[in-house]
Amino acid sequence: MPDPAPDPVINARPVLEMRGISKSFPGVRALSAVDLRLLPGEVHALMGQNGAGKSTLVKVLTGVHPPDAGQLLLDGVEIRPQSPLDAQRLGITTVYQEVNLCPNLSVAENICLGREGTSSLAIRWRAMRRRAEALLAELNIYIDVAAPLSSYPLAVQQMVAIARSLTAQTERGVQVRTRLLILDEPTSSLAQDEVKMLFAVMRRLKAQGIAILFISHFLDQAFEISDRFTVLRNGQRVGEYPVAALSAMDLIVKMVGKEIAEVGHTRAARSAAPAARPAGPAFLRARELGKTGSVTGLDLEALPGKAVGIAGLLGSGRTETARLLFGIDHADHGSLEIEGTPVRFTSPLDAIQRGLGYCPEDRKSEGIIAELSIRENIIIALQCKRGMFRNLSRARQDEIARSYIKLLGIKAHDADAPIAKLSGGNQQKVLLARWLATDPRMLILDEPTRGIDVGAKVEIMGQVMGLCDNGMAVVFSSSEMPEILQYADRVVVLRDRTKVGELDAAVADEHQVFQLIAGG
Amino acid sequence: MAAMAFVRRLTAKHNFWAIATLVLLLAYNLISNPHFFSISVRDGHLYGSIVDILNRASPLMIIAMGLTLVIATHGIDISVGAVVAISGAVAAAMIGGELVLSGGTGMEDVTQYPLPLVIAGALGVSLLCGMWNGALVSMIGMQPIIATLILLGTGRGVAQLITHGQIVTIYYSPYYELGNGFVLGVPFSLFIVATVAIALLLLTRRTALGLFIEAIGINPLASRLTGVRARSITFAVYAVCGLCAGIAGLIVSSNVKSADGNNAGLLFELDAILAVVLGGTSLTGGKFYLLGSILGALLIQTLTTTIYAAGVAPEVTLVVKGVVVLAVSILQSERIQILIGAGAAGRGGPAR
Numbered sequence: 001m002p003d004p005a006p007d008p009v010i011n012a013r014p015v016l017e018m019r020g021i022s023k024s025f026p027g028v029r030a031l032s033a034v035d036l037r038l039l040p041g042e043v044h045a046l047m048g049q050n051g052a053g054k055s056t057l058v059k060v061l062t063g064v065h066p067p068d069a070g071q072l073l074l075d076g077v078e079i080r081p082q083s084p085l086d087a088q089r090l091g092i093t094t095v096y097q098e099v100n101l102c103p104n105l106s107v108a109e110n111i112c113l114g115r116e117g118t119s120s121l122a123i124r125w126r127a128m129r130r131r132a133e134a135l136l137a138e139l140n141i142y143i144d145v146a147a148p149l150s151s152y153p154l155a156v157q158q159m160v161a162i163a164r165s166l167t168a169q170t171e172r173g174v175q176v177r178t179r180l181l182i183l184d185e186p187t188s189s190l191a192q193d194e195v196k197m198l199f200a201v202m203r204r205l206k207a208q209g210i211a212i213l214f215i216s217h218f219l220d221q222a223f224e225i226s227d228r229f230t231v232l233r234n235g236q237r238v239g240e241y242p243v244a245a246l247s248a249m250d251l252i253v254k255m256v257g258k259e260i261a262e263v264g265h266t267r268a269a270r271s272a273a274p275a276a277r278p279a280g281p282a283f284l285r286a287r288e289l290g291k292t293g294s295v296t297g298l299d300l301e302a303l304p305g306k307a308v309g310i311a312g313l314l315g316s317g318r319t320e321t322a323r324l325l326f327g328i329d330h331a332d333h334g335s336l337e338i339e340g341t342p343v344r345f346t347s348p349l350d351a352i353q354r355g356l357g358y359c360p361e362d363r364k365s366e367g368i369i370a371e372l373s374i375r376e377n378i379i380i381a382l383q384c385k386r387g388m389f390r391n392l393s394r395a396r397q398d399e400i401a402r403s404y405i406k407l408l409g410i411k412a413h414d415a416d417a418p419i420a421k422l423s424g425g426n427q428q429k430v431l432l433a434r435w436l437a438t439d440p441r442m443l444i445l446d447e448p449t450r451g452i453d454v455g456a457k458v459e460i461m462g463q464v465m466g467l468c469d470n471g472m473a474v475v476f477s478s479s480e481m482p483e484i485l486q487y488a489d490r491v492v493v494l495r496d497r498t499k500v501g502e503l504d505a506a507v508a509d510e511h512q513v514f515q516l517i518a519g520g
Numbered sequence: 521m522a523a524m525a526f527v528r529r530l531t532a533k534h535n536f537w538a539i540a541t542l543v544l545l546l547a548y549n550l551i552s553n554p555h556f557f558s559i560s561v562r563d564g565h566l567y568g569s570i571v572d573i574l575n576r577a578s579p580l581m582i583i584a585m586g587l588t589l590v591i592a593t594h595g596i597d598i599s600v601g602a603v604v605a606i607s608g609a610v611a612a613a614m615i616g617g618e619l620v621l622s623g624g625t626g627m628e629d630v631t632q633y634p635l636p637l638v639i640a641g642a643l644g645v646s647l648l649c650g651m652w653n654g655a656l657v658s659m660i661g662m663q664p665i666i667a668t669l670i671l672l673g674t675g676r677g678v679a680q681l682i683t684h685g686q687i688v689t690i691y692y693s694p695y696y697e698l699g700n701g702f703v704l705g706v707p708f709s710l711f712i713v714a715t716v717a718i719a720l721l722l723l724t725r726r727t728a729l730g731l732f733i734e735a736i737g738i739n740p741l742a743s744r745l746t747g748v749r750a751r752s753i754t755f756a757v758y759a760v761c762g763l764c765a766g767i768a769g770l771i772v773s774s775n776v777k778s779a780d781g782n783n784a785g786l787l788f789e790l791d792a793i794l795a796v797v798l799g800g801t802s803l804t805g806g807k808f809y810l811l812g813s814i815l816g817a818l819l820i821q822t823l824t825t826t827i828y829a830a831g832v833a834p835e836v837t838l839v840v841k842g843v844v845v846l847a848v849s850i851l852q853s854e855r856i857q858i859l860i861g862a863g864a865a866g867r868g869g870p871a872r
């Protein structure tokens with residue numbers, strides 16, 4: 001399907017070209033005749049909703065899936081990468097959406113794993129550490145590379161993954177120069193300043209002539225860093241555009257199709273709704289709650305029908321706050337009350353019994369139970385709440401799964417398929433369904449929209465807010481300030497693992513929040 | 521194409537190759553010995569090779585079922601053989617091992633404690649062994665293989681302490697019924713197997729326990745966060761596994777009418793792990809198949825019996841057994857499944 005529009009960047013010869021790529025999986029046509037051209041020294045954003053085919057295209061490009069039809073040309077020469085390693089040897093490296101490293105190995109090992117190559121007999125530990133340090137320094141990161149990867153926050157782990165993808169350049173044994181770096185949702189776990197740092201690195205790599213394929217659901221970031229867009233929808237290419245040629249609205253229209261997802265259910269919309277705001281006493285109240293080494297001095301009130309947004313930089317204690325409220329970590333000072341009664345949660349089950357639910361930030365390792373079916377993932381929390389011996393019948397399970405799949409618009413044709421087969425947005429909806437099935441009084445959502453595309457994001461937040469309107473208390477955290485201000489009623493601001501302020505979201509603006517975060 | 525797709529679906533079943541191997545072995549036996557399947561009634565008891573295989577496999581079937589639950593939580597219990605020895609030793613010690621001849625025709629049945637108490641004592645000690653393993657794994661957080669290695673080593677020592685280092689012979693004929701008796705013509709041990717199987721199936725599939733065990737095996741962290749009592753359940757499965765090993769220990773000691781702390785249940789843990797894996801439960805935890813493990817145990821016993829019947833020299837028995845197990849394991853492995861899938865998809869599929 002050649003692009004009929006005249007080519008604005010005709011002079012440069014593409015580093016990599018994909019022509020007419022098609023790929024089908026049983027029952028799904030993931031890509032049909034997609035073209036993609038990546039020029040040297042450009043950041044090219046691949047845009048599209050979940051399920052548009054972005055991940056499949058990347059997997060074809062990196063040799064994970066062989067294409068059913070179409071050609072891959074590297075510098076005009078046809079290539080057929082058979083595996084990610086094969087693609088790396090050709091100079092195509094990827095950093096995937098979820099951090100795919102070994103948490104129990106050291107940072108240096110993670111960076112150099114499989115690339116020790118310098119001596120065939122033994123690993124040269126010191127050289128390895130030095131190389132890892134040098135590579136991280138390029139990303140402006142200075143950490144102890146001998147420490148295990150898991151001892152660092154997710155953001156740092158992501159940077160390590162990026163550093164690892166650069167090592168192909170400096171390897172001595174085999175001459176490999178990274179020609180194309182694919183960044184699949186690299187910023188979804190980074191705080192604002194870390195994103196800036198990453199962009200600086202991307203610009204440096206770009207200046208070296210490396211082509212960067214950037215995949216992100218953050219539209220503003222895509223506009224900031226990219227030179228050109230390729231937009232996919234339903235496995236087809238909508239078109240290729242220079243960034244300057246599109247407005248954000250144009251881009252969304254191209255991604256979503258003719259109708260734009262309804263934004264509704266923001267705070268403003270809810271305040272107008274007549275049934276909203278059932279004013280009442282707090283459902284949950286935390287006073288000076290804290291745990292040594294985790295967050296301290298946390299005052300928080302969650303009211304039925306209201307949403308509390310937790311704002312703060314990465315590492316400011318957002319996740320720790322959620323864990324403390326849900327009984328995962330045990331508070332060692334302060335008090336917690338549910339409907340005026342003091343409680344002390346010793347396990348998540350205690351919190352669940354009292355009507356709480358919690359969607360963790362790290363969906364893959366703390367949320368989904370990958371090999372269980374969608375149905376089992378939905379009913380498991382309810383089953384835990386009921387207790388082991390009050391078994392839900394299979395018919396009841398099917399009914400619950402079916403109704404939530406329909407209610408939340410989960411794209412799954414078989415409730416008995418493993419949850420791992422769903423896209424990120426749909427997995428998040430299943431996790432939401434898991435808690436809704438328990439008929440919770442309060443939901444705690446840690447970064448509910450991380451790694452999820454525009455359409456699904458609006459949908460998920462819309463559903464959460466709909467529940468909030470019906471009297472549920474919501475506490476959610478987000479690293480996206482507009483999202484917090486858009487959906488929350490109150491904003492709790494954290495800095496250095498302690499609460500530094502609380503604002504009324506209706507009158508607060510981003511500037512005020514940032515001032516609190518910055519300590520102004 | 522349809523036939524190929526059918527083959528692919530069939531071979532992808534978790535226990536297809538175990539069943540296929542079992543059928544092959546039985547067919548081989550039928551050819552080499554036309555009377556293999558014949559069952560006769562002697563003294564009101566069923567008699568024949570099949571009955572013999574079922575009877576001999578019963579301790580392994582019971583252990584494999586208990587171990588299945590442990591393996592489903594991504595754990596392992598390598599102390600089951602030692603617990604078999606302990607259970608038998610406790611039973612023998614409680615009976616007393618005293619031979620009293622009566623009237624020149626035979627022995628008199630003498631026991632220090634009544635039989636129900638003997639059984640309760642042996643099973644109680646086995647349950648304690650399982651709880652010990654469970655506590656090490658779930659409360660202290662020890663790696664399962666290390667935690668159960670402790671009992672694997674010391675368990676036989678404990679068994680010998682109980683029997684004072686002797687092989688204690690049991691002179692109490694009601695006890696023989698456990699491993700040698702018949703009820704309605706069927707070996708009594710098979711009733712025990714059936715009881716354990718039904719109890720475990722009810723416990724795991726009629727309650728939510730099975731789902732919780734699988735969830736823990738797949739993702740313990742996420743399970744805890746959705747409210748699964750991961751610690752208590754982990755503790756419980758090790759306790760149940762110990763109990764199952766204890767039941768098997770009673771059958772084994774009853775079979776040989778003695779308790780040998782050194783050799784009873786020796787290397788049972790290996791056969792049990794094999795039975796579980798052949799039955800389709802993965803060592804990485806998650807989905808588990810109790811009936812599959814019974815099938816695995818039957819396969820192992822049939823193989824052993826077949827090898828003996830075929831007159832293979834005793835020196836090479838273990839090698840032959842190993843080769844068959846290797847073949848089944850390879851056929852069940854994911855890579856081979858994918859290859860078979862690709863082959864069955866035929867030439868209509870995408871060309872590389």
